[in-house]
Structures are given as C-alpha cells and as structure tokens.
Amino acid sequence: MGQTLRRFWSIYKQNKLGVFGLIILAVFTALAILAPVLAFYPPLHTGAGDAFMSPSWQYPLGTDDLGRDLYSETLYGARVTLVISFLAVATSTIVGVGFGAVAGYYGGFVDSTLMRVTEMFLVIPPIFMALVFVALFGTSIWSVVAVIALLSWPQTARLVRADFLSLRERPYAKAARTTGCSNFHIIFFELLPNAMPTVIVNMSLTQALAILIESALSFLGFGDPSMVSWGLMLNNAQQFFRQSWTMVFFPGMSIFLVVLSLNLIGEGLNDVLNPRRKQ
Amino acid sequence: MVSFMSTPKYPEDIKGGEALLSVRNLRMHISTHEGVVKAVDGVNLQIGRGEIVGLVGESGSGKSMTSRTVVDLLPPGGQVLDGEIEFKGRNLLELPEYEMRKVRGGEIAFIFQNPTTYLNPVLKIGDQIAEAVVLHQSLDLQAARKVAIQCLKEVGLRSPELLVSNYPHQLSGGMLQRVMIALALSCKPDLLIADECTTDLDVTTQLQILELLKASVAASGSSLLLITHNLGVIAHMCERVYVMYGGKVVESAGLFDLFENPKHPYTRGLLKSTLSADSTSSELISIKGSVADLINPPTGCRFHPRCDEVMDICKHQEPPTTQITGSQYAACHLYGSEKTS
Numbered sequence: 001m002g003q004t005l006r007r008f009w010s011i012y013k014q015n016k017l018g019v020f021g022l023i024i025l026a027v028f029t030a031l032a033i034l035a036p037v038l039a040f041y042p043p044l045h046t047g048a049g050d051a052f053m054s055p056s057w058q059y060p061l062g063t064d065d066l067g068r069d070l071y072s073e074t075l076y077g078a079r080v081t082l083v084i085s086f087l088a089v090a091t092s093t094i095v096g097v098g099f100g101a102v103a104g105y106y107g108g109f110v111d112s113t114l115m116r117v118t119e120m121f122l123v124i125p126p127i128f129m130a131l132v133f134v135a136l137f138g139t140s141i142w143s144v145v146a147v148i149a150l151l152s153w154p155q156t157a158r159l160v161r162a163d164f165l166s167l168r169e170r171p172y173a174k175a176a177r178t179t180g181c182s183n184f185h186i187i188f189f190e191l192l193p194n195a196m197p198t199v200i201v202n203m204s205l206t207q208a209l210a211i212l213i214e215s216a217l218s219f220l221g222f223g224d225p226s227m228v229s230w231g232l233m234l235n236n237a238q239q240f241f242r243q244s245w246t247m248v249f250f251p252g253m254s255i256f257l258v259v260l261s262l263n264l265i266g267e268g269l270n271d272v273l274n275p276r277r278k279q
Numbered sequence: 280m281v282s283f284m285s286t287p288k289y290p291e292d293i294k295g296g297e298a299l300l301s302v303r304n305l306r307m308h309i310s311t312h313e314g315v316v317k318a319v320d321g322v323n324l325q326i327g328r329g330e331i332v333g334l335v336g337e338s339g340s341g342k343s344m345t346s347r348t349v350v351d352l353l354p355p356g357g358q359v360l361d362g363e364i365e366f367k368g369r370n371l372l373e374l375p376e377y378e379m380r381k382v383r384g385g386e387i388a389f390i391f392q393n394p395t396t397y398l399n400p401v402l403k404i405g406d407q408i409a410e411a412v413v414l415h416q417s418l419d420l421q422a423a424r425k426v427a428i429q430c431l432k433e434v435g436l437r438s439p440e441l442l443v444s445n446y447p448h449q450l451s452g453g454m455l456q457r458v459m460i461a462l463a464l465s466c467k468p469d470l471l472i473a474d475e476c477t478t479d480l481d482v483t484t485q486l487q488i489l490e491l492l493k494a495s496v497a498a499s500g501s502s503l504l505l506i507t508h509n510l511g512v513i514a515h516m517c518e519r520v521y522v523m524y525g526g527k528v529v530e531s532a533g534l535f536d537l538f539e540n541p542k543h544p545y546t547r548g549l550l551k552s553t554l555s556a557d558s559t560s561s562e563l564i565s566i567k568g569s570v571a572d573l574i575n576p577p578t579g580c581r582f583h584p585r586c587d588e589v590m591d592i593c594k595h596q597e598p599p600t601t602q603i604t605g606s607q608y609a610a611c612h613l614y615g616s617e618k619t620s
Contacts, residue, residue, distance in 0.1 A: 171396040177352055179411045179462070180384035189410070193401045275401055275446040 018268020096156025104164025405443025
C-alpha cells in the first residue's frame with residue numbers, strides 16, 4: 001500500500017496545477033478542522049460588532065449585516081460546505097455510476113427501466129423534495145446531503161450510461177466474455193476503469209452543483225439552523241453587497257477556490273490514471 | 280513445408296466419444312431488422328484431441344459465428360434452432376450460464392485478430408492474464424501474477440517479470456499477439472480457437488506466431504481450430520480442413536486431399552484465386568459474383584449463382600453431403616445424391 005501511494009505521488013506531482021489544487025484543498029480542510037481553535041466567535045454569533053464594519057484586527061474580514069464576524073463565519077462555513085458537498089458527491093457518484101453502468105451495459109428493458117427511474121428524479125422539483133425530506137427527517141445536514149445526492153445523481157447516471165453504451169462494444173469487453181468473466185465482473189473490473197475519466201470530471205462538476213444547491217436550501221431554511229455555510233452567507237449577502245464588499249467576496253472566493261481546486265485535482269487524477277501519459 | 284509423414288486423423292470415422300468437439304447439424308439464426316440471417320445453417324464438424332483443424336471461408340460464410348455459437352456467445356437476436364454441440368461428453372447447448380462460464384476460458388479459449396483492440400487498454404497485461412487465472416483456478420492474485428509471468432515466458436517473451444507491468448499500448452503487435460496466446464493458454468484449455476489471429480500481422484511475425492501456436496499445441500496436447508480465409512496459413516498448419524460457404528460446410532478433407540483433389544467448385548475456385556510465387560499468369564482469377572446473402576440465400580445450392588459447373592438441379596435442391604473417399608466429404612450435386620455422414 002505504501003509503495004502504491006509513493007508511486008502515485010511521484011506521478012501526480014508532475015502535474016503542477018494538480019499539486020496546486022491539492023494544496024488549496026488541504027489548506028481549506030485544515031482551516032475547517034481547526035475552525036473552533038482559529039475562530040474568534042462561535043458561528044452565527046450576532047452582535048459581535050457593529051454591522052458592516054470594514055476589516056480590522058479585531059474583525060479580520062469585517063462584519064455582516066447582523067454584526068457577525070465574517071472571519072469566524074467563513075471558518076465554520078468551511079466545515080459545513082466541505083462536509084456536505086463531499087458526502088453528497090460521494091453518494092451521488094456511487095448511485096449514479098451504479099445505475100448508469102448497469103443501464104448502459106445491458107441495454108434493452110433494463111436500460112429503459114433504469115432510465116425512467118432516473119428521469120423521475122430529474123423531474124421532481126428540488127424545493128418539493130427538500131420539503132418532503134425536512135417534513136420526514138427534520139432540518140439537519142443529513143437531510144440536505146440526501147436531497148443534494150438525490151438531485152445530482154441522475155446527471156452522473158446519464159453520463160456513465162453514455163460511456164458504457166460505447167464501452168460494451170469494445171473488442172476487449174467481448175473478449176473478456178470468452179475467458180469466462182461474468183457480466184458483473186466485466187462491468188466493474190474491466191469497463192469501469194475505462195470510464196474513470198468521465199466519472200472523475202463529473203465529480204468535480206457535481207461538487208460545484210452541490211454547493212449551489214446547498215446554498216439555496218440553507219437560504220430557504222431547510223438546512224440545520226445552527227450551522228452556517230458559505231452558500232448561506234453568499235445568498236444572504238446578495239441584498240447587502242453595496243454596503244459591504246467583504247460579505248460577498250470572502251464566501252464567494254472560498255467557494256471559487258474549493259471548486260477550482262477540486263477541478264484541478266480531478267485533472268491530476270485523470271493524468272495519473274491514464275496509462276498513455278508520457279512516463 | 281507441410282509434412283505429409285503423419286497420417287491425418289478423421290474423427291468422422293471415429294466412433295462417438297473420441298472426438299473432443301462434435302458439432303452436429305448446428306443451426307443458428309440471427310433476427311435483425313432486415314430479416315433473419317441464417318448465419319449457421321446445418322454445420323457438422325469434429326475436432327479430435329491434439330488435432331489442428333482449419334476452418335476456411337470468406338467473410339460472411341459463418342465460420343466465426345460457428346465458433347461463437349459453440350461457447351454460446353451469440354450476437355443480439357441470435358438463437359440456436361437445432362443441433363448438438365458435444366464437448367468432452369457434454370452437450371454444451373444444455374449447460375446453464377454459470378457452467379458455460381467455466382467452459383469459456385477454462386476449457387475452450389479464443390485468440391482473436393487484432394490484439395491491440397482485444398486487450399483492455401487501461402489494465403496491465405500481467406493483470407489481464409492473472410484475471411483469467413483467478414477466475415478458473417482458485418488462486419489468489421499474487422499467485423496468479425506468478426503464473427502470468429510463467430505463461431509469458433512460455434510464449435517466448437523476454438523479461439516477462441518486467442512485461443507484466445506494461446500496458447498494451449507499450450508493446451508491438453507481434454508481442455501483443457503472444458500475450459493473447461499466453462492469456463488463452465493460461466488456464467490450459469482443451470481447445471483453442473484462433474479466429475483470424477494472424478491476419479493483422481506482417482508476414483514474418485505471422486510465421487513466428489503460427490510456429491508458436493504449433494509448438495504450444497503440441498506441448499500441451501490441446502486441439503486447435505484455426506479460422507482463417509488464408510489458404511497459406513491452412514497449408515502451413517492444419518491436418519484437416521473444413522470449407523464453409525453461406526453458413527454451411529461445403530467440403531471437408533485432409534490437407535493433402537484438399538489441395539491436390541478439391542472436389543467442391545467453391546474450393547477449386549478458392550485455390551485457383553490464391554496467388555503463389557509460382558503463378559506465371561498476369562491475370563487475377565476470382566470467383567464470379569458476390570457472397571451469398573444470408574437473409575435471402577439462393578434457392579437450392581447456395582453457391583449455384585457463382586458456380587462454373589452449375590446444373591439445373593443445383594438451383595432447386597440443396598446438395599446432400601456426399602462421402603467421396605474415406606475422409607473427404609463434399610456437398611455438391613456433381614457427386615451424386617447418396618446420402619451419407
């Protein structure tokens with residue numbers, strides 16, 4: 001295992017942008033983990049200072065409309081945003097790949113059935129789905145994660161299915177059957193490695209989507225009220241951006257940097273997994 | 280140079296039970312939008328243990344489809360309508376899928392035409408061979424990788440311990456074909472089916488691969504079914520040959536008989552149109568007409584529109600397979616209508 005990691009790293013580090021992305025993500029992850037230590041105020045602590053103060057030593061990023069310290073909010077927001085988006089992307093990818101791979105490989109009736117199910121989830125209005133979840137399970141980050149996963153997996157499923165429709169015709173897939181491989185083995189051990197570029201790139205896109213959906217849901221009150229996320233801050237800041245540029249800039253910049261870093265990491269991973277790269 | 284010293288075996292004459300593979304009256308049709316393709320229409324063939332048998336025909340003659348039907352890998356819409364496939368005493372058509380999976384690769388293995396497309400581009404070749412070994416011999420991955428190295432060595436590849444970590448695009452076509460042969464041989468199958476496996480290679484590599492196949496088959500005692508349209512390959516390798524046209528076997532003979540006394544007009548046409556270093560004529564001879572449409576095949580004998588010796592009966596009645604000598608059979612009205620075989 002250690003040897004594989006070392007080999008992985010020696011290839012990955014050749015992609016400078018990938019390393020850059022990894023650094024950014026590591027920094028934000030560290031900030032998220034250390035939030036209780038680094039923050040000056042607990043999350044959503046109103047009245048820490050006056051509203052719309054400019055950055056100062058006491059309030060490094062300024063304050064928002066209710067006097068909350070933006071620095072502390074951003075740090076705690078990192079936790080929520082990162083955890084929710086990662087969990088949602090992981091779930092959504094697993095479900096989406098499962099559906100897409102099986103539908104694309106088998107075709108016919110299986111494909112039709114699975115795709116109709118997929119489309120059902122595309123058709124459901126997001127707000128309604130959030131309402132139902134909150135009614136059933138209360139407002140919590142798990143509800144939010146579940147709703148985001150349910151809303152984003154169909155896109156992954158469609159992309160993976162498209163890949164598999166062509167992959168199953170490849171000669172080596174047919175040859176694998178002559179060596180006695182079962183369909184399950186071919187789908188997940190022969191063809192899925194060939195579909196990885198699509199899956200990885202799609203994970204980056206889904207992560208950006210997840211952050212956006214989460215921000216909308218939190219803004220409407222479906223998220224855990226005791227937690228703040230970047231999306232919530234950003235949504236809140238829309239009405240105040242004339243009064244305070246810091247309210248908009250820092251959450252927005254953070255979202256941008258995290259999404260960018262995941263994009264770059266995705267590209268780096270693609271490079272590592274591609275057997276045709278220049279050694 | 281083919282050796283005529285060893286007497287070819289004719290399992291048609293061997294009583295049932297000694298042939299490794301016995302295909303009788305196999306009929307497989309494929310339903311498509313344009314109609315029903317009668318891809319395999321009453322095929323009889325036998326392969327004995329340790330034999331090298333050739334299956335010759337043009338594209339669309341049904342030779343590849345026959346081999347796929349033996350291991351139940353039918354194309355979409357394909358269905359076996361009739362016939363028996365007896366392999367090592369079992370009727371393969373009655374086997375459930377999970378039993379069939381053990382046969383595929385473990386007892387009957389394939390070698391395909393273009394090794395660069397028939398190997399998974401994102402998996403290392405050592406892992407691809409190990410995968411087959413793990414499937415058929417209950418070994419763990421580590422042990423299977425060692426077996427893979429051994430298999431690569433046996434097909435004449437140098438430094439197999441280094442090669443196992445390579446990806447297919449890093450090897451040449453000839454090396455990859457050896458890898459495919461290693462993969463096929465890895466589980467010690469009883470029957471190897473090589474489907475046009477030298478067609479995409481240059482001539483010198485072709486020869487090396489054929490010699491390798493011959494040696495491997497002799498060493499392991501397995502049988503080899505060589506499917507090709509290249510008569511030169513047949514002449515180099517096979518003991519007996521089946522000639523297929525339009526989904527049917529039109530002639531079967533020992534190697535010498537086929538080349539010296541071809542009986543079926545199609546076989547004669549094939550031999551005449553083969554170029555050789557001795558040919559002095561500047562004209563290319565070919566068989567007139569084009570390959571029989573398998574959806575609406577010609578009535579009677581499927582070859583009759585292209586036949587130089589066509590008679591009236593050929594247009595209406597399918598010729599029965601007639602035994603010409605003890606070991607040569609042809610399906611042609613020229614040889615009377617005694618029903619045999």
